[in-house]
Amino acid sequence: MLAGKRILLIIGGGIAAYKCLDLIRRLRERGVAVTPVMTRAAEQFVTPLSVSALAGEEVHRDLFDLTKEAEMGHIQLSRVADLVLVAPATADLMAKMAQGLAGDLATTLLMATDTPVMIVPAMNVRMWQHPATRRNLAVLKGDGVSVVGPDEGDMACGEYGPGRLSEVPDILAAVERLFATGPLAGKRVLVTSGPTHEPIDPVRYIANRSSGAQGTAIARALVRLGAQVVFVTGPAEVAPPEGVILHRVESARQMLEAVQAALPVDAAIFAAAVADWRMADQSTSKIKKVAGALPTLRFAENPDILASVARMEAGRPALVVGFAAETDDVVANATAKRKRKGCDWIVANDVRPETGIMGGAENAVVLITEAGAETWPRMDKGAVAERLAARLAEALV
Ligand code: C5P
Numbered sequence: 001m002l003a004g005k006r007i008l009l010i011i012g013g014g015i016a017a018y019k020c021l022d023l024i025r026r027l028r029e030r031g032v033a034v035t036p037v038m039t040r041a042a043e044q045f046v047t048p049l050s051v052s053a054l055a056g057e058e059v060h061r062d063l064f065d066l067t068k069e070a071e072m073g074h075i076q077l078s079r080v081a082d083l084v085l086v087a088p089a090t091a092d093l094m095a096k097m098a099q100g101l102a103g104d105l106a107t108t109l110l111m112a113t114d115t116p117v118m119i120v121p122a123m124n125v126r127m128w129q130h131p132a133t134r135r136n137l138a139v140l141k142g143d144g145v146s147v148v149g150p151d152e153g154d155m156a157c158g159e160y161g162p163g164r165l166s167e168v169p170d171i172l173a174a175v176e177r178l179f180a181t182g183p184l185a186g187k188r189v190l191v192t193s194g195p196t197h198e199p200i201d202p203v204r205y206i207a208n209r210s211s212g213a214q215g216t217a218i219a220r221a222l223v224r225l226g227a228q229v230v231f232v233t234g235p236a237e238v239a240p241p242e243g244v245i246l247h248r249v250e251s252a253r254q255m256l257e258a259v260q261a262a263l264p265v266d267a268a269i270f271a272a273a274v275a276d277w278r279m280a281d282q283s284t285s286k287i288k289k290v291a292g293a294l295p296t297l298r299f300a301e302n303p304d305i306l307a308s309v310a311r312m313e314a315g316r317p318a319l320v321v322g323f324a325a326e327t328d329d330v331v332a333n334a335t336a337k338r339k340r341k342g343c344d345w346i347v348a349n350d351v352r353p354e355t356g357i358m359g360g361a362e363n364a365v366v367l368i369t370e371a372g373a374e375t376w377p378r379m380d381k382g383a384v385a386e387r388l389a390a391r392l393a394e395a396l397v
Contacts, residue, residue, distance in 0.1 A: 001176055003031030008081035008113075010106045011051065012090040013041020015156040016122035016165035020087055021046060023168050024054045030172070035081060036060070039093070039106045063105040074105060078113035083178065086110070088122035088165050091133050097145070098136035116178060118146040120171055125161030144245045148174040177243070182226025183393040189227045190265040190317070191219045191244075192272035192305065194236030196252045200297065201283040205250075208273050211359045212236025214323075215271030217385035219244050225389050230262040234272055237359075252278060252302035259305055267319040267392055270306040270343075278302050310342035319395055321388075324348040324368075325358070331366055331373045338368050345369050347388065367391070 007027060011020050024034050034055040038048055048059040063074060078084065086093060086106075093106070097119075102108040110117065119140065127133060128150060141147060149166030166174075193215020197205040212233060219231045220241040231244040232255055240246050247258040252274045259268075277299035287295050310320040322343040324334040327350070334348030346368040351358045364378035367388075376387065 001179055001181075002027070005031075005082045005179060006033040006035065006080060007175070008035045008037060008078065008084045008109065008115075009055075010037045010084065010086045010093075010109065011039065011042040011046070012086060012088045012093045012106070012122075013039050013044060014088040014090045014122050014165075015045060016088040017042050017045035019165055019168060021050055021054055023087060023171060024051065026168055026172055027175075028054070028056070033057070035077065037077075037106050037109060039104060041090070041092075060105060063108055074108055075112045078109040079115065081113075081115055083175065084110065084113050084115055084117045085120070085171075085175065086117070087120035087171065089119035090121075091123045091127045091130070091136075094119065094121060094133060094136045094140060098139040098143075116144075116146065118148060118174065118178060120148045120166055121150045121163075122165035123150075123163050124157050125155060125159050125163040128161070128163040138248075141246050146174065146178060146243055180224075180226050182224065184222060184389070184396070185226035187227045187266040187396055188230065188264075189222050189392070190230045190232065190259065190262045190268040191215055191222065192232045192255060192259060192268075192270045192274075193219065194234035195273050196234040196255055196275045196302075197250045198252065198275045198278040198302075199250075199282050200279055201285065201287045203286050206275060206277075206279075207235075208275065209358050210234075210236070210273035212238045213359075213361070214363060214381045214384065215269075216241050217381045218269055218271055218388060221382070221385040221389035222392070225393055227389075230265065232258045232262065232272070234274075251275075252305065256303050256305045256308065259309065263309070263317075264315045265317050266396055267321070268309055268317045269321045269388075269392075270309075271323050271347075272305075273325065274305060275302055304341065306343060307341045310344075319344050319392060321345045321347060321392070325351040327352045331368070334366065334368050335373065 011017050036051045036055045037060045052059045096107045102111040150162050151164040151166050152162045153164050194212035195208045195210040197207050199205045216238050219229045222229050223243045229244040232247045249255045249258050280298040280300040306322045320343040324337045324346050326333045330348050330350050334346045338346040348366045363381050363384045365376050367374045
């Protein structure tokens with residue numbers, strides 16, 4: 001699967017850099033050409049001679065190298081690869097990437113590239129858990145960077161915890177997944193997921209019981225089939241899937257904005273449980289409790305995100321899928337909803353409390369298309385996601 005690919009391997013300066021030697025060997029065994037780049041700090045941990053001997057190519061180290069500028073240029077170097085792999089990605093490199101700094105060859109290449117970027121972080125556990133690294137990680141994920149690891153375990157510094165460079169076979173598996181040529185390779189799919197929170201005042205909000213489990217499972221299934229997934233999620237209970245372009249939002253209006261920014265896409269799946277109403281007049285300060293006086297909440301209607309995309313005149317996704325959580329007359333209501341919203345498919349489910357579906361592990365859905373209603377057996381949300389992703393792949397070819 002990897003044969004014939006070219007990887008630009010950026011080696012950061014951490015003790016785990018020595019594992020890159022094995023990584024380079026294993027990549028080359030699989031027919032991958034490796035162009036190595038080392039930061040100055042990396043050279044303190046492994047020698048450029050060992051790296052270049054194993055890669056079978058010269059190590060690139062300098063941003064201002066006149067001969068190379070004449071030959072190829074650093075911009076070119078970043079573009080000829082199929083993947084830019086940063087291993088180990090140190091806290092410093094991650095911070096520079098998140099901020100867009102470009103003060104040396106490695107960071108300049110990362111800024112100049114238009115190919116996918118994957119980082120394999122490795123650092124001391126405290127550095128990994130530091131709020132600054134947490135922030136940088138979120139920024140990088142939002143920029144579409146794939147992240148492998150880190151693993152948890154004993155560290156070279158004598159501490160224990162998350163921060164170890166992932167094992168080489170795990171890095172290889174992640175790279176293979178990235179190059180997977182599934183039926184949705186080359187397709188961009190938008191998925192909305194989770195609840196929205198509608199603020200009443202700075203401390204209170206209105207929410208719903210959506211856990212985000214079904215939307216997350218769908219995004220994961222689409223990634224497995226090779227799609228590029230833009231995942232717009234409200235404050236969900238479950239962690240977002242890996243390998244997606246992640247946008248976290250709170251309110252329906254923020255979700256609409258993130259959805260519009262994600263367009264154009266080939267398909268859009270609206271699994272989020274968007275609040276129908278928000279406060280008409282959100283208080284900027286906390287509403288005070290006054291004995292004997294009850295506050296009155298006035299509502300305003302939220303934008304219908306699904307309908308706004310389904311009814312687009314120009315640039316509408318080829319397939320727009322909505323969800324319908326119903327408690328009565330599931331098929332009739334969902335069929336009417338498909339028409340009303342202008343979407344192609346509706347995935348309808350019965351969310352009466354006794355079904356245990358909302359927030360539970362299983363789902364029982366009816367897929368409503370132009371051809372009619374198709375009842376699927378009750379199954380795990382992961383299985384529903386896989387079946388839906390497979391149907392979407394059939395429909396998009
Ligand atoms: O109208 P109802 O909320 O039942 O419609 C559910 C479908 O519409 C879901 O796919 C949901 O994600 C989407 N929706 C939306 N924006 C709203 C309300 C619902 O995208 N404001």
